[in-house]
Amino acid sequence: MSTEHEPETSQATGLTRDDAIRAMLVLMPRVAQRIKRTTVPEQLRSMNLAPRHLSLLSHLVFDGPALVSELAARLEVAPTTVSLMVADLSRQGVVERKSDPADRRRTVVTITEDPATRDAINGWLARGAGAWEKALEPLTPQERAMFVRTMEAYEKGASTLPD
Template sequence: MGGTVAQAHPVDTELRDRLVTVVPLISSFLRRAKQDMPAGMRQAFEAAGLGPRHGAVLAHVWSSGPMSVGEVARQLNLSLTNTSQLSGELTRAGWLRRESDPADHRRTLLSVPPERHAEFGEFLDRRSDVLLRAMNRLTPDQREGFIAGLSAWAQEIEETTRT
C-alpha cells in the first residue's frame, strides 16, 4: 500500500531530506507531553502509571464526547482488549467515567468527568499552542494543504496498521 504509492509518486531528494529532518523533531515533541501537563495531572498520571497511550484515549474521549470502548478502539485503531484495559486504568485513576448509555442501557459510554475537563483542557491548550502558532504563519491555502497532507499521512498510517 504505502510502498506502492511512494513508488508511483516519488518525492524529490530535497523534500525527502527535509521530511527526514522534520518528522523526528515532531515525534520528539509528541513524546514530551508529560512536560506540558499541569503539575497535578502529571502527578496523578505518574501515581497511576498512566502513559502516552492513556493520554491518546483520554484526549479522544475528551474531544469527541461520550463514546463506547468499541468506538474508541475503532477510531484510534486499537484492539478492543487494549482499549478496554486503557480505559479501565483511566477510570480507576479518575480520568474517565463509565455510564450507561441512556439510549441503550446495555451499552456503556466513556466520558471525562466534569471535574477533569478544565485541567485536561489546559493540557490540550498547551500542547496545541505550538501547532496553532505554526498554522497562523501559513496562508489559508497553505493551511488547507497542511491539513490535507496530515490527513493523507494519517490515512496511510491507518491503512498500514490494518494489514
C-alpha cells in the first residue's frame, strides 16, 4: 500500500503502518456489522431509534441531565438538530424536558423517569459500554486518549472522502 518501506516489526513490539492499516480494513467492517446486529430492546423497538438517538441517550445516561446547547456541543451538531431529536424522543416518552432550577428560562433534558423505559435504555447502552470497558481496561489513560483521538481522526478522514 505504501511506497515507503518501514522496518518490519514483531507482534510483541507493534505493527508496521501498512500491517495496521490492513488489519483495520479487515476489522472495521466486522465491527460495523456487529453494531448493526445489536438489537434494540423490545420496549424501544416501536420508537424507530437511530444511532444519533443512541448517542444523545448515551450522554444523558453517562453525564446526567443537560441543556440542549450542552448536548449539541457534545454531539458536535447544531442545537436545532438536538432540539428536533429531543422533541421526537419527548413525544415518545423517552426523554423529558424540565425547567432548569438555576434558571427557569432554560430547559434541561433528562431520561424519562419511567422505570421500564429507563431500564431498556440502560440495558441497550450497557452492551456497548461493557465491550468498551473490556477493550480499554488494559490501556493506560494516555493510550486510551490516543485511541480516541485516532478513531476521531479516522472518522474525520473517512467523512471527507468521496463516496
